Amino acid sequence: MRVTKLRRTPSFAIPKMSKPRINGSRLGKNVHLARTLLGEIFWWFARWQKRRIFKRAAKSLDSRIPFTATEARLTCVFLVYSGFDRAESCPLRQTICRKRTYSILGFFLHGPLLGAAPTRNYAFHGVETSTFSSSPSALALIFLSSCLFPAEAVPRKLSALVKGPALTLKYQSGPLLKGVITVDLVWYGRFSASQRAIIVDFLLSFTGTSVSNPSVASWWSTTGAYGSGGTAVISLGSQVDDDNYSLGKSLKSADLVSLAGKTGPSGGVAVVLTSADVAVEGFCMSRCGTHGQRRPGSPFVWVGNSETQCPGQCAWPFRQPLYGPQTPPLVAPNGDVGADGMVINLAALLAGTATNPFGNGYFQGAKEAPQEAASACQGIFGAEAYPGYPGKLLVDGATGGSYNANGLSGRRYLLPAVWDPRTSRCSPLE
Template sequence: MGARRRMELYQPNPADMLSYHNGQVLHGDIAVSILWYGQFTQVQKTIVYDFLLSLTMMPQAASPSVAQWWNTIDQQYLSKAVPATPNAGGEAKMTEVLLANQESDDNYSMGKSLTLAQISDLAARANPKKGGVALVFTAQDVTVEGFCMSQCGLHGSDAKAGTTYVWVGNSATQCPGECAWPFHQPEYGPQDPALRPPNGDVGLDGMIVNLATELAGVVTNPFGDAYYQGSSDAPLEAATACPGQFGSGSYPGYAGNLKTDQASVKDHTHFVAMVSRVLVAAMVLMSLAQLSMGSRRLMELYVPPKSDQLTYHHGTVLSGDIPVSILWYGKFTPAQRSIATDFLLSLTTAPSAATPSVGQWWGTIDQLYLSSTAATNGAASATRVLLDAQASDEACSLGRSLTLAQVEQLAARAGGGKKDGIALVFTDEDVAVEGFCSSRCGKHGSAPGAQSTYIWVGNSVKQCPGQCAWPFAQPQYGPQGAPLVAPNGDVGMDGLVMVLATMVAGTVTNPYGDAFYQGPRDAPLEACTACPGVYGSGAYPGFPGNLLVDQTTGASYNANGVSGRKYLLPALYNPATSTCSTLV
């Protein structure tokens, strides 16, 4: 089916490249002080100590090493901003990390729920030196403002005092899938087995990954005016500009090709002191010729092995006339309902809609996936979506906190059971569903023993719009750029339609788990989920792509529908060309 490209190779505008803004970097001898907030075992502290010692004090370590990673920072960033001073022998002196003082607060003097202002106060208690870094580590039972929701750690500074600080939390009991991946299954996306942590502690090994990321940021952009990309108040820096990349061949959901400890079967990239090992993030590398204008590639071009490509597994797809029934669970206004139903009507009953259109998007699914497969199976007619029955449960008869089993029950009430049909279950903004926001924004499945399918999608506007309605809400993670204007004026419902489109594409092309998919059958990548976050040409992580803008409302969209509707629809993976196909 062709080699797959997980992300198009993208060259951003020169103004949006990671470059040097003529500010100060940390260099020379960098004194590091530590404050341990909460309970840490001596073994856990040693994992951190050994990583810090390995940065500049382990020239005899096996390669690849932590010191090599640090030396890359020095060569590509620090030495270019500040010429290295010679040592006594006349050689250029490297920037070194020196452990200074440390203290512990085992009694949680500020409580177990901290604000970012309190993190800054704790950093001051660590007594950082001028030109140094205070490290604040919070234990696994300490919650911190924004932890897990928007950050796994952060760095900041006191420009007047010339000091900086880094905070990193132990995510083991709060969000290991977000802040300790790949040593824990991710919160979102395919649930592939987690890698084994190199030091046997998911929380601490995850902390090291984040500590390395923040250290790279704090030394190359300590006061917000040195090396960064984007806006200075939400920058991409040396390591955060390469999210999720730890080895060659990495792509979203895959950390890359890593070394494996044959004795313990643990994964790592760098050897460090005391035979402990760590996994550290990739960095944007800058040559002298590129220093003034960057040359950043957000994602390497990757061709996976054939066994890991999105292919046809000879199962059934949905074709012909597909009856769709709807159950509205909770309260939806007529205006909200019409946003969703107009989208469904636009799939196959609006040939007169302006281009690009929802109908064209559906036609791409039909051409790339359905028509050839259906013809092979003796069903060559065009595939159409037909609105069938609708029902409402405004009283939320099963409560406002649903399990996935209860979602299946609701699907049956919606009219599920019709052969080759789809039952849609929409839950309102006040209804919590098992896994909603934490691992999914919607789901599709099939009734056991029956040739019928269902889709559930929730309105995320009150619970997690940054996850399930992005780019119409600020993202939960990463740079906090301004959200786009929703085309129908309802962030929750416009987000719901984006997820619905993703689920519809997955349902018709892989209804029973044996048709078009990539990866393991129980956690597949499908027609849309194989192109995560891509809505227009030039998309990259955190940027949805080049979209159309309504000149009257300022709303962003890529598809026209019935009654003048506009929608933002996800890209479709093209198995023939191994690319993500967009409408614009």
């Protein structure tokens, strides 16, 4: 069969296509015969389609003739299969795969179905997500799926592929925190002046009604829909410094209760903040912070600085996680990954404390490990969020920091979505 050499356009050059090695690293040494056959079938079909698809692609890029749905899907699958996604400047990948929606393709590439380790970022829905070193049989499955399910009939969001049951936080008839909530701080360890200012300004922003929306105050107003009595008012109380590590640099859960008692009997919420060089029982393994009672009827909150211990877990999305989708990290809005991560966890725990202060308020699941107002919406910060993607956020033009809430003193913060009892949905700031 005669193959006509394609004309090189000013915008891009088509990379050469090399047949994958059957016994190389892509398949492994002990590959099943059926997988090999499927790979060969897909390979030869792709070669047969190569000339027509790329010729059409060249015309589309030059004259902006739109691809048909089938041609675009074949091109995206072909690019990944043939290794063209390794070329960061490949306009076919950037133009076609970024601007079109391939929910089925994105689902297979992004999930664990391929059974391989992540290799590089790839763009779906305008967001860099992780691809996986995949076998020809898996890509044959992708190809068949893309043919059986047209792109126009597939939902445009990855989160819409699987819809679970509606989220409901049940009210257990216990008391909630309403009225004025005084927040007393215990600084355990060494914090810089800028870190202190970030957190203090955040707490002062709860009453910053003059700040333009979306604001910290508007985010907090959702908690007013829990029960009756309106939205509680957060008031900053006393601050206690313990920069001499009076209990050492390795703390147990009981030590957190002792530190919370340093604020005295104010009747408010004691917030214990531990610095980056302090290890706490369960920190980075099962929790980034917690809330409970220092004594009956007196709630407390603890949040740790995870910058040097587990920023991918407790300061996401400002650092890449150890596991799961490896999306590029966002820029912290105040330029401090540790402090900005603490704000996210502090906000979530304050919302949980106000709506479930004593373990019999609003929550879902087991009482020992409840899903509360904000923890039930974990990983959601903006509209159209899905696992590995925090959602659509605002970006500071000067610093590049991502945020969704304005605060006092020109501060900007990234705050988690809160479950809204009026709509039974997680409601991020917009």
